Amino acid sequence: MKFKSFLITEENGDFKRNIIEKDITELPAHDTLIKVSYSSLNYKDALSSSGNKGVTRNYPHTPGIDAAGVIVESSNENLKPGTEVLVTGYDFGMNTSGGYQEYIKVPSEWVVPLPKGLTLKESMIYGTAGLTAAISVYKLVVKGEVKPEDGEILVTGATGGVGSIATMLLKKLGYEVVAVTGKLQEIDYLLEIGASKVIHRDELAATSKPMLRGVYAGVIDTVGGNILSTALKALKYNGVATACGNAAGVSFESSVFPFILRGVTLYGVDSVEISMKERTIIWEKLAQDWKVEGLDKVLNEVTLNELSDKIDSILAGTNVGRVLVKL
Incomplete structure (x- = not known):
């Protein structure tokens, strides 16, 4: 099965951004396959997209340290097909193929079931x-x-x-x-x-x-x-x-x-290796008693085709608010 992926390539120290077609077989050999609905753009993603070896060691690479979507298949019996989930942190999008593509494969231990009270879109406005x-x-x-x-x-x-x-x-x-x-x-x-x-x-x-x-x-x-x-x-x-x-x-x-x-x-404060127990507590708060109104006030929504310009904006320090990537 083919799908779209935002790929960073390196040639003689020059890094280029492209949208390519990738096959499912090219994804990492992890146990959980997710169809991605949304990702988001963070400063770390912009660094990865620009060849920063402190974030991403090896290229070609698909960035995106956030993703939200639906389980396609998983060896974890608690992650049934059709379950809405989100992934942030760990090595996702850094040295593991990330969320700027229509499908991802990750370890089930990285996956958080979407808390009640949040939509997939809202979870990635947060990201x-x-x-x-x-x-x-x-x-x-x-x-x-x-x-x-x-x-x-x-x-x-x-x-x-x-x-x-x-x-x-x-x-x-x-x-x-x-x-x-x-x-x-x-x-x-x-x-x-x-x-x-x-x-x-x-x-x-x-x-x-x-x-x-x-x-x-x-x-x-x-x-x-x-x-x-x-x-x-x-x-x-x-x-x-x-x-x-x-x-x-x-x-x-x-x-x-x-x-x-x-x-x-x-x-x-670290959000990468925070324990799953603490991670779940914080996401539940964002979905329930801490859920903020008016998330659209901080929202800039883009497609993969528009993503490169926003990456440049973040690197230049001119971006305001959150960038949501719609897959």
Whole structure:
């Protein structure tokens, strides 16, 4: 059986994007075959599509770290044909053929049955970005016990996929969100999705001061670098920060002062190898009591034919919100 696949090829260090016809027999030898309805575009997908060997070692390769669709066949008796499912994380789309194709084969251990209350389309508007945002909020709200009355929550990289969904989730849960962005032309977008206030990222520029006035009850940081350094210094007593991204830098400087003078907690967030138990809990929350209204406000829907332009947009830092890939 033939189907369409978005394939990245390498020739003498030059990486090209093509839409090809692939045969089912060319998929990995895993135990679960899924007909894909939707995928999504994340920064990691853009890197994989551009030949970043830190994400994908070998080419040709089909990216797409997210997929949602219907089981065709599986050796796992709990995954009956016709069951709606989603796949995110693990090695999917990195070194294992990913979601930018009409069929995928993955280990059944990677597959999450679609939670009641979510459609396949909604699950991919969330995708890895939404899952990461929800884990961040979970660590802030549930583990960190930060309450709305404790004060404002800072969300960095707020126009991106993780930042946008985090802003919407926090708004739904009753928090005041201060959105940080370098794209002040997107102020209206950020206010529409739930931010109470928008500040330019320059307000979090690096400073030599060991501490700043405690302003924020929490920080959901999606960019890393100096912005995270400065945000930690501006947390209130018992403030909580989460870190999940590195677009502004893979390292940051900090003294022990925020931690020993204000009792600040910093949680790392990973959505790739999170346990299936925790993964299921977070997806259930996104489908039920944390389900946000107005997901279409952050939605850009494209086909495989339109995907390459959106990849360039993400790499250039001009994309806003979530990109849904309709298969």
